[in-house]
Structure formats: structure tokens, C-alpha cells
Amino acid sequence: MRLGFIGCGNMGGAMVSGILKKQLLASEDMIASALHEESRKALREKFGITVTSDNSEVAAFSDILILAVKPQFYAEVIHEIREIVQPDTLVVSIAPGKTHQWLEEQFGRPVKTVRCMPNTPAMIGAGITGVAPGEQVTEKETAQLLRLLSALGETEIVPERLMDVVGSVSGCSPAYVFMFIEAMADAAVADGMPRAQAYHFAAQAVLGSAEMVLKTGRHPGELKDMVCSPGGTTIEGLSVLEEKGMRSAVIDALRACTRKSKGI
Numbered sequence: 001m002r003l004g005f006i007g008c009g010n011m012g013g014a015m016v017s018g019i020l021k022k023q024l025l026a027s028e029d030m031i032a033s034a035l036h037e038e039s040r041k042a043l044r045e046k047f048g049i050t051v052t053s054d055n056s057e058v059a060a061f062s063d064i065l066i067l068a069v070k071p072q073f074y075a076e077v078i079h080e081i082r083e084i085v086q087p088d089t090l091v092v093s094i095a096p097g098k099t100h101q102w103l104e105e106q107f108g109r110p111v112k113t114v115r116c117m118p119n120t121p122a123m124i125g126a127g128i129t130g131v132a133p134g135e136q137v138t139e140k141e142t143a144q145l146l147r148l149l150s151a152l153g154e155t156e157i158v159p160e161r162l163m164d165v166v167g168s169v170s171g172c173s174p175a176y177v178f179m180f181i182e183a184m185a186d187a188a189v190a191d192g193m194p195r196a197q198a199y200h201f202a203a204q205a206v207l208g209s210a211e212m213v214l215k216t217g218r219h220p221g222e223l224k225d226m227v228c229s230p231g232g233t234t235i236e237g238l239s240v241l242e243e244k245g246m247r248s249a250v251i252d253a254l255r256a257c258t259r260k261s262k263g264i
């Protein structure tokens with residue numbers, strides 16, 4: 001199977017890296033395009049895959065074609081490749097908001113489209129990718145794609161109507177978690193802890209807490225209650241977070257993100 005990336009920056013690069021690390025494909029089975037020669041040189045050196053400036057070359061080579069440019073470039077890129085994509089080529093969108101219907105309209109004919117929403121923890125094989133195959137895609141083709149995506153971490157099939165929500169709750173949320181870790185470390189530094197040690201303690205606390213949710217299956221509220229000793233220190237901090245509206249800030253942020261995705 002031959003895999004192509006039109007655009008290969010943060011997300012495309014994470015995907016190539018994961019697939020090579022897991023040896024799911026060899027470097028000669030992959031091709032990528034990028035806009036600037038500097039980026040192309042870096043991709044060649046890092047991954048040893050074929051790299052080109054010609055998106056048509058990528059489209060002609062690929063059985064699975066991943067559109068890994070920013071959403072605002074989707075229309076122009078599809079316009080460049082629409083005559084070259086074959087009826088059995090799987091066209092994968094990883095952009096927020098680009099519906100199957102919109103993608104098909106750009107191609108001007110029925111195409112095998114799959115919407116995927118990965119996230120950057122894919123870079124270390126700890127991502128999760130929501131996948132919504134289009135109507136033209138067979139179960140066998142979906143299974144092939146899921147196998148490739150498994151190099152990035154977990155995969156889960158979702159109905160297309162939930163893809164914008166996947167975008168906010170897992171595609172974008174790493175940014176908010178990094179911000180939370182940074183803020184926790186700032187507090188620790190303010191109270192005298194060296195910076196590197198502060199990031200280590202904060203990140204490990206987030207990692208361990210996330211694993212507890214996944215591994216115990218217990219309600220996050222119950223796990224939170226277990227930390228809050230009566231009359232203790234945690235409940236003091238917790239009441240400040242409630243007073244400052246942390247819950248509603250998070251809810252509003254993710255819903256803004258979903259709304260933006262629906263409007264792209």
C-alpha cells in the first residue's frame with residue numbers, strides 16, 4: 001500500500017514518524033509534499049521518504065492520500081489534484097469542519113473520503129484519532145486505514161456529526177492541557193521550585209490522573225473526592241478554582257472550539 005501526504009508539517013510529520021517507527025510501511029512506500037524547499041529538505045533528511053513540491057505527483061502515487069494542509073488551503077489543493085485522484089483512492093481529511101459533502105463538492109464527483117481527527121500526542125504514539133468513513137468507503141478499506149492510524153495511538157470510529165466535538169475534546173484539547181501544566185509549574189516556581197522539576201511534577205500528576213480515569217473506570221468526581229481531605233489543602237485550592245469559574249471556562253472554551261469547527 002502506498003501512502004501520500006499533501007502537506008507534511010506538525011500533524012503529517014507526526015503520522016509519518018509513527019508509521020515508520022511501528023514499521024507499518026517502509027519509507028519508499030510514502031511520499032509527501034510541502035510548500036517551501038526548506039521544509040522539503042527537512043522531511044527528506046528526517047524520514048528518507050520521497051518529497052516533492054508537486055501535489056499531483058503525491059495524488060498519482062497514493063492508494064491512501066492524506067490532506068495535511070491547513071483547512072484554508074483545502075479547496076486550492078483539491079482543485080490541483082481532482083483529475084488525478086482515482087476512483088479507488090482513499091482521500092483522508094484531517095481538517096476540522098470539512099464535511100464529506102463539502103469534500104465531494106470540491107472533487108465534483110463521488111470520492112472515497114474519510115474524515116479523521118488525530119492529535120499531537122500521536123508524535124509519541126499516545127494519540128487518539130476519531131474516524132468517520134464516508135459512504136463510499138468499504139469496511140476493508142476502513143480496516144486498512146485504522147491499522148495505519150494505530151501507529152499514532154488509539155482509534156475510534158465516530159459518526160460524522162460528532163467529528164467537530166472530537167476536534168475540540170481531543171484534537172485541540174492537548175493545547176489546553178499544556179496550558180494547565182504550564183500554569184501549575186508557574187505556581188510551583190513562584191513558591192520556590194526549580195522550573196524543570198516543576199514541569200516534571202506537574203506533567204506526571206496530569207499523566208497519572210488521566211491514567212486513573214482510564215484504568216479504574218471510576219467517575220472523575222469520585223477520584224477528585226478521594227484527593228480532598230476534610231479540612232485539608234486540596235479543598236482550599238478547589239474552592240478557588242470553582243470561584244474563578246474553571247469548569248465553566250473549560251466548557252465554554254471547548255464549545256467555542258466546536259462552534260468554530262462547524263463554521264470552517
Ligand SMILES: NC(=O)C1=CN([C@@H]2O[C@H](COP(=O)(O)OP(=O)(O)OC[C@H]3O[C@@H](n4cnc5c(N)ncnc54)[C@H](OP(=O)(O)O)[C@@H]3O)[C@@H](O)[C@H]2O)C=CC1
Pocket residue numbers: 006007008009010011012033034035036037039040055067068069070071073077094095096117118119120171172
Ligand atoms: N496540529 C494539530 O494539533 C492538528 C492539526 N490538524 C489538522 O492538520 C492539518 C495540518 O495542520 P498542521 O500539521 O498543524 O499544519 P502545519 O502548518 O504544521 O503543516 C502544514 C503543511 O502543509 C504544507 N503546505 C502548505 N500549503 C501547501 C500547498 N499548497 N501544497 C502542499 N503543501 C502545502 C506546509 O509546507 P511548508 O512547511 O513548506 O509551509 C506544511 O508542510 C490542518 O488541517 C489541521 O487542522 C488536525 C489535528 C491536530
Ligand SMILES: O=C(O)[C@@H]1CCC=N1
Pocket residue numbers: 096167171172
Ligand atoms: O487548531 C486547529 O484548527 C487544529 C485542529 C485540531 C488541532 N489543531
